Amino acid sequence: MISVSLPTVSVGSNIFFALALCLISLLVLFLLRRFLTLRATPAYLIFPIFFALALPASVILLVPIDLASSSRDGSGAKAIWLPDRVVLVCWRIAYWLIFVLTWAILPLLGEYVDSGYREPKARIIYSLRSNARYQLTVLGCATVGLVYVVISNGFDFRSIKGVVMAAAYVWGLVLAIYLMGHGLVAIPRNLFRNANVSGRLRRIQAHAPKVHDRLMDAVNELESLNSQVAQLQKRKTGTARDFQEWIEDLSETPGDSDVRAPILESAETSGTVPSVITERYLADMTRRLQRARHMKARFVDEWDRVVQSATDLQSIINSAASKKLDFGAAPRRSSCLPRMKFLTPYMRYHLYSNVIPTLRLAFGAFFAVVSGCIVWSELIKSLAPSVSAITLTVVPHWKDEKPVGFWSQVIASAWLLYMCSAALVGVNDAKVWGNRALVRRNTYGESACWYASLVARLTGFDFIFPIFILIPVCATLFNLYGRIKNVFGFGLSDDEDDVENNPSGFGMGGWREGRDLIEREMNGFGSLAVSSRGARSTWASDRSDDGSNGSSRLRVPAAEGSRSPRPAQSQRPMTAPQVVDNEQEEEENFFQSFAHRMRNTFETANKPQWIENAHLPRWMSGDNNTTEEGGITRLFGGSAVPGRLRLG
Incomplete structure (x- = not known):
């Protein structure tokens, strides 16, 4: 009797792979919903951005499956595996789709959205022209390199194809190493820093003047452009009559003139309008207006988060005396924990004062060890792979060529997830992307395309090149970015440097100025108390949470005469609580401190x-x-x- 061994069928692995892909797709949709308005965003933007995020995320799943599939010995299923042909097809689909999205689709869509023209044909021409200039520049540099390769090695189609594919991903590989190297240091360092509530509040206060200045600039820039649109509306003759419908669309879109902008800078708010109105001028005006609106929405959102975070941290500090913490009834909080109703004020105090700082210290120490293991593995894997931390945890019996098990796949996915998270942290911290930014529920279409292409570029792999990860790690660890920023005016933002360089906080841009700005904001610019405002910023959010027209206006505090009278014992104006200035107290001697306490005693008695x-x-x-x-x-x-x- 002849026994025939049937090939093993990966039914369970296929089901798991399909469910994992569905889960990744669902998480990507939630991420898109966080930064984009799905109903208002056109489908030709949603689908490419979705694939540009979902395909790199699937690498976390494909790499462990590829390890188990290639090491399978036919003795039975011990891990999640797929047939070799399926794995090859998945890699090819991911590679070529990422390649096309990175170099063709997303750049064209970004310029198409940012063109400013009304007609699709004019938008396509503008996008093709803008990308052609960039591609010709890249092609010229690539031609020089290709000529060098041909002269050195001769003409070989396979070698030229390999060089072209490698050159296409060199930029992404360099970027991934740079961002991941920064993130490997930034993740544990931020956890250690944020464990100290007062230090975190001090850094937020030091960051507040920068955000406030950028917000003021964005508001005045938008007001200037709106005044130009108003001048165009007044023209009823000449060339302006031919584009009257376009001009009306500019004035009717969300983001009309701000009611408080004249308070900021009333002079020179209007620009010059040419006597002859052309399609190119209106397209440029539309493009500038769209960028200004989204720039204002970006800094309104960032300023709201700064004010809200500072208020929450100050509430935690103030609760040390009463052992009870209550954040108030603010409509939007910096996290979801304050909205949990089962927490009593006493439990909430211990959660934010003791539990969360301890967890941050513990996770900071853990991630510091993980980051050190990744750097060590990248440095040693070519010389002694047997002592690499990643190798020992994923394939501990790599010399015996045993198949990879399920838990080894889980560990490999965890390593990849942490490295991808470190790279994304670097993307968020780096301030070298111009005016592009991710805004909650209001990200500009061009910025969304650019960030999606950036994430797609981060999926490059190499064996020797990642050893240069030591450069950004050392640069972040020893604060070389601060020195570069002082010399050239750019780099990675680090408000800890501002606090360390100016611990007293005096002067322009210090943490004291940020504290005053936040207090004025919470007090309604000195006219409205915190309790009557519900701890909300005076800037109205540009987001339309209720599905309304989404108009972006500033809310003006109520007039003095419109307030209800207060009791006699509450006539003293309320101010936001302040942080105790420990540095100033340490500089005082015994007699000065005693005199200050005596004066406070007599003044408050x-x-x-x-x-x-x-x-x-x-x-x-x-x-x-x-x-x-x-x-x-x-x-x-x-x-x-x-x-x-x-x-x-």
Whole structure:
């Protein structure tokens, strides 16, 4: 009897692979929903951006499956595996789709959205022309390199194809190493820093003046462009009549003139409008107007997050005395934990004061060890792979060529997930992308395409080149970016440097100025108390959460006469609580500190009843009989002020 061994069928692995892909797609959709308005974003943008994010994310799944599939010995399923042909097809689909999205589709769509023209044909021509200039520049540089390769190695189609494919991903590989090297240091360092609530608040206050200045600039830039649109609307003759519908569309779109912009900079808010209106001028005006609106939306969102985070941190610091923490009824918080109703104020205090800082320290120490293992593995894998941390955890029996198990796949996915997270942290921290930014529910279409292509570029792999990860790691660890920023004016933002260089916080841009700006914001620019505002920024958000027209306007605090009267005991204006200035207290000696405490004691003490009921003499009380010409006030050099003496 002849026994025939049937090929093993990966039914369970196929089901797991399909479910994992569905889960990745669902997470990508949630990510898109966080930064884009799915209903308002056209489908020709949603689908390419979705694939540009989902395909690189699938690498976290494909690499462990490829390891298990290639090491399978036919003794039975011990891990998630797929047939070799399926794995090859998946890699080819991922590679070529990422290649086309990176170099063709997303750049064209980005310029198409940012063109400013109304007609699709004009948009396509503008996009093709803009990308042609960039591609010709890249092609010229590539031609020089190709000529060098042909002269050195001769003409060989396979070698030329390999060089072209490698050159296409060199930029992405360099970028991935740079960003991941920064993120490997930034993740544990941020966890360690954020464990200290007062230090985190101080860094946010130091960052506040920069955000506020950029917000003011964005508001005034938008107001200037809106004034130009208003001038165009007044023209009813000449060339402006031919584009009247276009001009009306510019004035009707969200982001009309701000009601508080004239308070900021009323001078020179209007620009010059040419006498002859052309299609190119209107396209440029539309493009500038779109960028200005999204720039304002970006800094409105960032300023709201700065104010909200500072308010939450200040509430945590102030709760140390009462052991009870209540964030108030603000409509939007910096995290979802404050909205949990089952937490009592006492439990919430211990959660934010003790539990979360301890967890941050623990995770910071853990991720610091993980980052060190990744750097060590990249440096040593070519010389001694047997002592590589990643090799020992993923394939501990690599010399025996045993198949990769399920838990080895899980560990490999965890390593890849952490490295991708480190690269994405670098993308968020790096401030070298111009005016592009991710804004919650209001990201500009061109910025979304650019960030999606950037994520797609981060999927390059190599064996020797990642050893250069030591350069960005050392640069971040020893703060070389701060020195570069001081010399050239760019680099990675680090508000810790501003706090360390100016611990007292005095001067322009210090943390004291940021604290004052936040207090004014929470107090309604000095006219409205925190309790009556519900701890919300005075800037109205540009997002339309209720599905309305999404108009971006600033909310002006209520007038003084419109407020309800307050009781007599609450006539003192409320101010936001302040951080205790420990540095200033340390600089005082014993006598200065004692004098300050005595002064505060006398200033805050209530007057005794016998002092309030005591009557002053006539010559000290400012009575009319003593202030006449020739009275006793002539002896002191002039007329008396009620209740005071004038010595002269």
